[in-house]
Amino acid sequence: MKRRKKKARVIYNPTSGQEIIKKNIADILDILEGFGYETSAFQTTPEKDSAKNEARRAGQAGFELIVAAGGDGTINEVVNGIAPLKHRPRLAIIPTGTTNDFARALKVPRGNPLEAAHLIGKHQTIHMDIGKAYEDSYFINIAAAGSLTELTYSVPSQLKTTFGYLAYLAKGVELLPRVSNVPVKIRHDHGEFEGDVSMIFVALTNSVGGFEQLAPDAKLDDGMFTLILVKTANMIEIVHLIRLMIQGGKHIDDRRIEYIKTNELTITPLSDQRMMINLDGEYGGDAPIHLENLKNHIEFFANTDEIADEAISLDEAELKALAEKFANEVEDLEQYEEASDEA
Known part of the structure; x- marks a missing residue:
């Protein structure tokens, strides 16, 4: 048969x-x-x-x-x-x-x-x-918020196609002077963070934006996000953190970084300033938002x-x-x- x-x-x-x-x-x-x-x-x-x-x-x-x-x-x-x-x-x-x-x-x-x-x-x-956001949105790589994540919205599609990741890098350099802190409250498995951050990354893998050291110890199948909070908006300090990241993921021990493993979290802005959420490189809605890892x-x-x-x-x-x-x-x-x- x-x-x-x-x-x-x-x-x-x-x-x-x-x-x-x-x-x-x-x-x-x-x-x-x-x-x-x-x-x-x-x-x-x-x-x-x-x-x-x-x-x-x-x-x-x-x-x-x-x-x-x-x-x-x-x-x-x-x-x-x-x-x-x-x-x-x-x-x-x-x-x-x-x-x-x-x-x-x-x-x-x-x-x-x-x-x-x-x-x-x-x-x-x-x-x-994979990550779940809101009731019916899912992501496979990263959820992010903050000034630098805006570059994925502002790089024209044709420029992305023609110049690839170089287009993102160029736009990122342009945006660096405009990075600012925003007050947030973030609840996670181990407690709560409340303070000012310039960037929030919630990673499922170790590869983000072409870099493979943002979350150097990320596992693909353990049911955990890697939550990374950048607690500085100083351009020189951010460039230093990027350099540490490229040098083997050394940024995770820096005092300007919160580095947390969690199965779920809730991001709540503590100001009237709009906080757009980026899901896998595209606009995915505004905070407040609850994220859950589907193991x-x-x-x-x-x-x-x-x-x-x-x-x-x-x-x-x-x-x-x-x-x-x-x-x-x-x-x-x-x-x-x-x-x-x-x-």
Whole structure:
């Protein structure tokens, strides 16, 4: 009896990465078919929530795998589409965006869509934490607030596409003189912080804005955010903190930083000044806001051979279960190939 092929849906942004995905979509479909998936594709449109709505539809239709091909924004939309579902498909990513923070964290090849697609054939996955904000918004990398986070709203899309992360850096330098402190109250697992901050970062991974040391000890699957509060608006001090960060994450011990691990938190402004919340690089609403870490919520394909052991919190029993799961999947694939040869 011939086994039913698993179904995969590729959701791709045709304009991401100078349209590189459009040139490779046929080969990507062939690669997935070779891995035993009945594969189809959906090209996103400028319509609001295009990728999100298609991801939800595919998840509800029983697709076992969704491949998000595009930048961090496309991946965020796909996650928002399936995160509320009771039964969620696996996710794989093909990064073609500007900074590709999530791909950096998962060690997915960047700039080479076919190599990223081949990673799925390694059968290596992580049950990733994701963040929940408000009632129906989710994020996969970072929630942030403060003066410097405004740069993601003010860099024109065309400039991002043409110059990539250099555009963010240039805009960040321009904004540095305008950094200011704002009074906030932040409740977290270990108590409460009340005081003035210039920036707030709530990180799920160690890769933010192209830097991989903002939260150097972040784990991808432990159910904890890394909450970072910058308690200075002095430009010279901020530049010094950035230098410490680049030098191996030394900023976390500085007196001008609060560095906290927490499963959930609430951010409340203590002034009339508007505090916009940035979710994965885009405007996600205004504070006050409650953020919750959903532990192991979505299974992502990743290059676990390249991810540092410290970034994954698996015990011996979990490692054994993963090994057994991998062996079963390889057996399923071999049986499928045998059935195909006989047919």
